[in-house]
Amino acid sequence: MPVVDVRGLWASYEREPVLEDVQLTIRPGDFIGLIGPNGGGKSTLLKVLLGLMPPTRGEVRLFGEPPAQGRRLVGYVPQAFAFDRAFPIRVREVVRMGRLSRRGLGRRYNAADDAAVRVALEQVDAWHLRDRPFGDLSGGQRQRALVARALAAEPQLLILDEPTASVDPQGRADLYTILRELNIHLTILLVTHDMLAISSYVKTVGCLNRRLIYHGTQEVTAEMIDLGYPCPVELIAHGLPHRVLATHPTHREET
Amino acid sequence: MIEALQYEFMRNALAAGLLVSIACGIIGTFVVLNRIVFISGGIAHAAYGGVGLGYFFGFSPVLGAAGFGLVAALGMGLVQRHTRQRADTLIGVLWAFGMAVGIILIDLSPGYKADLLSYLFGSILAVPTSDLWLMVILNLVIVTLVSMLYKELLALSFDETYATVANVPVGALSFVLIALIALTVVMMMRVVGLIMVIALLSIPAAIAGQFVRDMRAMMILASGFGMLFTTSGLWLSYRLNLTSGSTIILVSTLAFALSLLIRALIRRSATQRPQL
Numbered sequence: 295m296p297v298v299d300v301r302g303l304w305a306s307y308e309r310e311p312v313l314e315d316v317q318l319t320i321r322p323g324d325f326i327g328l329i330g331p332n333g334g335g336k337s338t339l340l341k342v343l344l345g346l347m348p349p350t351r352g353e354v355r356l357f358g359e360p361p362a363q364g365r366r367l368v369g370y371v372p373q374a375f376a377f378d379r380a381f382p383i384r385v386r387e388v389v390r391m392g393r394l395s396r397r398g399l400g401r402r403y404n405a406a407d408d409a410a411v412r413v414a415l416e417q418v419d420a421w422h423l424r425d426r427p428f429g430d431l432s433g434g435q436r437q438r439a440l441v442a443r444a445l446a447a448e449p450q451l452l453i454l455d456e457p458t459a460s461v462d463p464q465g466r467a468d469l470y471t472i473l474r475e476l477n478i479h480l481t482i483l484l485v486t487h488d489m490l491a492i493s494s495y496v497k498t499v500g501c502l503n504r505r506l507i508y509h510g511t512q513e514v515t516a517e518m519i520d521l522g523y524p525c526p527v528e529l530i531a532h533g534l535p536h537r538v539l540a541t542h543p544t545h546r547e548e549t
Numbered sequence: 550m551i552e553a554l555q556y557e558f559m560r561n562a563l564a565a566g567l568l569v570s571i572a573c574g575i576i577g578t579f580v581v582l583n584r585i586v587f588i589s590g591g592i593a594h595a596a597y598g599g600v601g602l603g604y605f606f607g608f609s610p611v612l613g614a615a616g617f618g619l620v621a622a623l624g625m626g627l628v629q630r631h632t633r634q635r636a637d638t639l640i641g642v643l644w645a646f647g648m649a650v651g652i653i654l655i656d657l658s659p660g661y662k663a664d665l666l667s668y669l670f671g672s673i674l675a676v677p678t679s680d681l682w683l684m685v686i687l688n689l690v691i692v693t694l695v696s697m698l699y700k701e702l703l704a705l706s707f708d709e710t711y712a713t714v715a716n717v718p719v720g721a722l723s724f725v726l727i728a729l730i731a732l733t734v735v736m737m738m739r740v741v742g743l744i745m746v747i748a749l750l751s752i753p754a755a756i757a758g759q760f761v762r763d764m765r766a767m768m769i770l771a772s773g774f775g776m777l778f779t780t781s782g783l784w785l786s787y788r789l790n791l792t793s794g795s796t797i798i799l800v801s802t803l804a805f806a807l808s809l810l811i812r813a814l815i816r817r818s819a820t821q822r823p824q825l
Binding site for chain 2: 344345346362365366368370372377378380381382383384387388390391392394395397399400402403427443447
């Protein structure tokens, strides 16, 4: 069964379509990097996948279920800079929120939850940060704590929304290394602007600008360039590995 | 203060201040963290419509305020959650509408209305023992609900989107929270009056929030600050013969200014000394 199955998805704000006829199948073990211009619908696609916004047309399935049910198997990592840094909360408590979906309303966290929190923090190499106030962490540390929160839910799919937007270069490389390790057991969908991730860490690339171009390959194809995304030019300019740009991209067909 | 406590009204005033502080510390923490100070002010003023209803139809104005406050709170909650733009405008309109309804209904009611101002400016010196029991019950309700739903309310306040994805019923919880705010506001009406409710709801929590790293600690510390401000404000108003509600608010405001200063000094010394 596919992890994510999206068919003929349309979504719009105030009748203005943001997603047009999006098809996407994510299989267990995938590590997809989703690129695309601002306003291209990346956040909207995540919202629909997470059941936070209804599609206007089309079908969305997470693990064969509607998003509101299937999302219990999803670990969601939002952008770290959106948080109130003055909020009085420690890292441990943030990570423990990952256990919310497993511990029902009115029930307290127990020892099993604390154990899951520890495992999750160790997986992102952040157990030593457990008693630090969340707002005092650096960008990279905060992002790792949010990944730990997602992991504490023991998910099968990790969805990350621009996780390196406020992270320094070393922190970015660290985070991607962690994700690559997690990908051994987890399926990952990564929305990003970061070419480092696209060129060296993800397995496949998709490009979203209202329509989604995704062939299950790592090359950035001519179609994606046609979609108006300037990244391939940037890629060539920065001398990143050639495998990112297909040699004869024009005739690539969907398999 | 000790000799003043031989009077029952002073003992009741002191008890009312202490009881209200517990609710203020807990609910005020959510108000500050969720940035809904404005809605809370709106609920407080709209509740005046209920006072008017009580006068006009001859039932308890406090009951009226509680009912009207709850309805206004749910209305504002709906507006806040479901309006795409300018929620604050609509909340401001409800705020003024409630007050206007209250004043007009009171105009239309026959009879003597001397204690009207007490709803606006508080009458902590006239709290009857029966009101103290209501405050005890409300405190119990608040403490029970908040401790039962603590992990969900923390998630809702910190990261509502994540809470939704984790299938926490955020819509229902927001309404529970806003209903608790409405009841707290009506309870505080006795102590500082509708006009200054937001100050006593937000200041203790805001001060506490600067010095703690944990939401539970923030609630406890905020309750402590509330007790300190109501008690010292009451004592000052007794000694200097001033309006007690306003004195309490003035003490709180000065303490808030002082806390900002202390916080700034702590930050400064922290940046000057390199961290180990």
